[in-house]
Amino acid sequence: MSLHFAILGLLTFEPMSGYTLKTRYFDRSVAHFWPADQSQIYRTLQSLERSGEVEGHIVASDTRPKSRLYAITEAGRTALVAWLAQDRPVAVQRDDFLVQLYFARLLSRDQVLAMLQARLDQHVRQRDYFDTLEIPEATSDEMRRQIVFGGLTLDFARRRERMMIAWIEACIAEISGLPDAGSPFA
Amino acid sequence: MSLHFAILGLLTFEPMSGYTLKTRYFDRSVAHFWPADQSQIYRTLQSLERSGEVEGHIVASDTRPKSRLYAITEAGRTALVAWLAQDRPVAVQRDDFLVQLYFARLLSRDQVLAMLQARLDQHVRQRDYFDTLEIPEATSDEMRRQIVFGGLTLDFARRRERMMIAWIEACIAEISGLPDAGSPFA
DNA sequence: AAGTCATATAAGATATGTCCTATATTGGAT
DNA sequence: ATCCAATATAGGACATATCTTATATGACTT
Incomplete structure (x- = not known):
């Protein structure tokens, strides 16, 4: 579930495409303690949209390929804040x-x-x-x-x-x- | 693959059943850095037997339920030592x-x-x-x-x-x- | 005789993560 | 014109891990 909420969290910065999310934010922050590849991020965005926590709109640009801009919804924010406040057991460090x-x-x-x-x-x-x-x-x-x-x-x-x-x-x-x-x- | 080799490693101590392996050895050592539940351990023992790295023999006891005693084979030892010496990238610590x-x-x-x-x-x-x-x-x-x-x-x-x-x-x-x-x- | 605990094993279902490959567009370089 | 890099998304296949439930025996207790 962490990736789910990490993506929601990044979308609190601003609405963005899966590509921007991964290259400009995720890879420079969350990836250091919760790595995920491109296909996982896109799949999670799809599932987040299905559950109504984000909304995606296709946006056309004259300078770049058209992309799907995702924004966090009110339901998404609520779910995120609830998760952030949860006490969780210490994660197992497999090595x-x-x-x-x-x-x-x-x-x-x-x-x-x-x-x-x-x-x-x-x-x-x-x-x-x-x-x-x-x-x-x-x-x-x-x-x-x-x-x-x-x-x-x-x-x-x-x-x-x-x-x-x-x-x-x-x-x-x-x-x-x-x-x-x-x-x-x- | 780590569980695979951790089990091989524990079997270098002595031949033992899945139950003994888990309760007397695994849970007190390897579990601290590579946890696994009972079903994973039994499944791995089965796969290890199929690949010829361990050999299992059913042993009857008058004091306890019959169990399957596993011993590491020569092929198993060779595979284990080869794996142990391998350089691996630093494991990601998800948290x-x-x-x-x-x-x-x-x-x-x-x-x-x-x-x-x-x-x-x-x-x-x-x-x-x-x-x-x-x-x-x-x-x-x-x-x-x-x-x-x-x-x-x-x-x-x-x-x-x-x-x-x-x-x-x-x-x-x-x-x-x-x-x-x-x-x-x- | 019934119940519980320790010993002992097995497998289905689900979740999660990784690897690989495929597809398409646009801008810039040669 | 063509090629390449950056931008942008998608899905199949596989590996791994977790959760849950099921089964069975023997020892000990009540």
Whole structure:
């Protein structure tokens, strides 16, 4: 359901087409914590229209292909605000890397270290990405409020990457000090 | 695929039934970073048997209902070790709470603070849970090696909870200092 | 003897997400 | 003219995960 409400949320900024929604807003914000591809977004817009939470109108342009402009309805706003205020259980953080690490006794020490190092590099890159993300200038009070909350989620991403980096460095330190029992099953 | 290999991994400890695998091992380890319910585990065991990665034999007991004991095969071990050594892209961490927070300008300040406080409580409970998790005594070298890697994943869980707590506290501090613009749409 | 709990397994229905491919228009570059 | 990139939308196929219900045995309790 999160994508459903994320799209409703983005449509509170302004009415827009699926394309604009995805490329100008979704991919720069929500996608960082709730990714979805193009086909999912278009399908969700269709279902949102069927349920009366958004309304779509085809708009012709002389400079671009005709598109379907979606606007959130009153019913949509009501549903969105109700969902936003809901207490939800903490989302499960699935991570296949942790599955690999949990069974890493079946690998050689060097294989484990290589895998940790590769992971570390990825998180360093992600940290740099989030550290250099540009925050747009606020041009209205509403936007100023939005940027506060966007900033909180960005702060989360930065803290998470720093945590990951510190943890992986600790893993590398611990595994480096271990005797290599070889790869008993490789 | 992670569940597939997580189950193979658990079967490197010893041959066991789906029931034992889930209750004695899976729920206490892998479930923390790759949860799955009973029906998923049984279905995966069946598919693992069809692909020749495990072998199951029905075992009768006088004290308990008859069960199907699964053992990992050589092919299974080979497939597992190959998967473990694979470099994978960092898994996306989907979090519906971040979606809620991103659009929280649509809520009143008190609603946001209540939602942050509820979240904080949950993470404090999770931190306490991970901080008090008992680690079993090693009774073999193999087990000692396993406990090292289990310990790394546990360390991750603890660091993550501490990061979450620090971040939510920072959010509460920032939102508390904000004027309440009311709930424009509620 | 009936009821409940722990052990043990299975499958249907539904929801959700991912991958891939297809289609069409417009503007700008060569 | 032709090609390419950006704009714009749609759907099939498949994979994965969740929810719910069903079934069965043996041990223990009342």
